[in-house]
Amino acid sequence: MFGYVMPSKGELKIKNWNLYQAFYCGVCRSLGKRHGQKSRLLLNYDTTFLAILLSGVKRDYTLKPGRCLVKMKKQEFAYGASIDLAADINILLAYYKSVDDWKDEKSIKGFVGKSLYSGSARKASKTHAEISNAISEMVKGVELVESANSQNPDTAAIPFREMMRAMAVYVMKGDSQSALVEEFCAILGKWIFIIDSLDDLESDLKKKQYNPFKSQVDKFSVEQVLADAEHSMRMYMRDLSEIFDKIVFQDEQLSDIIENVVFAGLSEKTDKVLKRGSCEKCGSK
């Protein structure tokens, strides 16, 4: 579920790319400071986007120069309440994913993650009870969807969609634009869940694991399903872009980055997933 929401680097102005970096590294630094150095390994692009979205609406960040010990170079770091919140959400999501991996597949990665981060997750869930409730509701929902073997991708996406909505409700509490951001997050959640299902399609079928597109593949073919998905994924993005246009951002540069994600980043990711990484022009891998 991670790593789908990214900007299209080629379409980004250099100053905006630097700001994106400042947020990415800002979330990383916040993780390290609030949850210990080991938690920095969990950093992902999706929570960086969340930090940017929130900071764009609230403009509650500051930039300070610093030195990154991993990259060994001087750069700017973004600090702020939205960034800390995104870092906490990062910990909670990654922790629940490890628990789930361990339970479903008994994967070693899941076990290590589960044992390493239980302390940080407990701390974060105390501060943000609503978020951890939303996540456990999502886990329960996914169990129901899988046991009922729902073959409706939009129904299957409901638990994830509602979790994203609940998170937006929590982080936007008292803000006049709450409703818009909630809807934005809900559609984005649906998009993430469905693109993830499509990404895992072949491997799920091979391992005989649940996938909401299975019956459609049985009736038609994987190729047909992926070709159809190209159009439906664009429709979700269209809805998302319409809501993006309604939200008033307080920070122009962050708004540009979000626009890039909505209009170019998601499309780029969709093409990559649906065309399975093959070259668009010649069709070769």
Next chain:
Amino acid sequence: MKSVAVSNPYEVLGIKPGATQEEIKKAYRTLVKQYHPDKHRDNPLSGLASEKLQEINEAYEMLTSGGGSYSGSSSGGTASASDQSSFAQIRSAINLGNITMAEDILRRVNSRPAEWYFLTGVIASRRGDYSEAMNNARQAASMDPSNPEYQQFLNSFQNQGQGFQGNAFDRGYGRGGGNDCCDCCCKLWCADSLCECLGGDLCSCC
């Protein structure tokens, strides 16, 4: 009550064909507990749970009341006259923008002809559930390939998706394939002007 058109009752109950009545009952009871509406009240997935419960009830009935005489196939079928009139009602509800009403009527239709899938798809697309819409559109078009309405609905996804890309292109994103909606309109307008210069007319409206 909605019929979910169970194709294999054994699969629904998760038992092997030829299971004893005792086994069927046991499997049925566990599943009913799992999907009972009381357990999923105030849950956005309550619809899924009740749908599943109906499927289980139907599968159970097929295996018990028929004395285990379940033979194999049953699904799809042609629409009865009453279903036909339901479809007409659904269409007018959709036209009025009353999606909840359209959904309600659709839920009461028993047969599963191509039109049922088509209408399910149209409703889903109004809700913003585009994968569901697409799957149903594909199903309808494959059941009745000669129907222009189903084909047109399927194509509308492509056009609207391209509309989004055209919008992204206008904002300066994308490598400029040139095949966007705007470009298409422009070409049409040029062609129309050229025709008019020569005394003919391509688009009668302008």
